[in-house]
Amino acid sequence: MTDETPKMSAEEAAGRALVARTSFNKEAVWLPMLAVQHWNAGEMAITDKTFTDCVIEGPAVMAVMNGTVFDSCAMGATTDVKTLLYRPISKEKMAGVIGVGNCRFLRCRFVQVGFTGSDEMLAELETGIQTASGSAS
């Protein structure tokens, strides 16, 4: 007789299925929950996904990592782009943020989401970003 293999709960299985998805279309995505599901699956960042026509909801600060692009997105309800941006003090670690790498956001709308990253990334966001009245491309 052998021990039974432990089974995942339905909630855990749903979380793993969410993490395995590579595309999201016309959906509301709660970024903190998506991050927690990734962490529960042992993945410390959200990577290799395409979000099309989605509403990406916070509250959250996204660490924009290599390969992440924003195409025709509304980044937030503000007239001052800088209110969406944060400069990390450490160059090594950032706490409390959600890492997003190699993801494409196409025609998405961000609600209550801030952005951080390298100096180069922030400069690029600052010049390329537009707020809810416009779009970033």
Next chain:
Amino acid sequence: MTVSRLPINREVRVAQDLSATVFEDLDVNLFDLHIAAHSAAIGVLTGRTFRGCRLQGPAVMLVSAGVQFNDCNFGEPNGVMENLVLRPAGARALGTIPFRDTLFDGCEFYNVGFTGPDEILDVLLAVGKN
């Protein structure tokens, strides 16, 4: 002489009433707390006391006037506060969870970053350096 509440070794006790003003020996998801406050049309979490609580992110806390930290573990194992602090580029800070007039006493933070006005961040950055 006061006795430190840290480290918090009790079992997980998830806070059920997120509209409470006093949280004691509970585990609190900051984004759930924010959502609960928002659904009650409260923009800034104010007038709360957290004692002996574990506060969970992922979240960046906007620390504003009247927020006090007493005997807290901010979650940086090597005490490098720079790893926990983000400076806002603008005059406001969207995407954060704002707190005002709140006491954190004997609490532990997990996956939480901190932002706010320069004068508050400078105090946070000095933690552990004196």
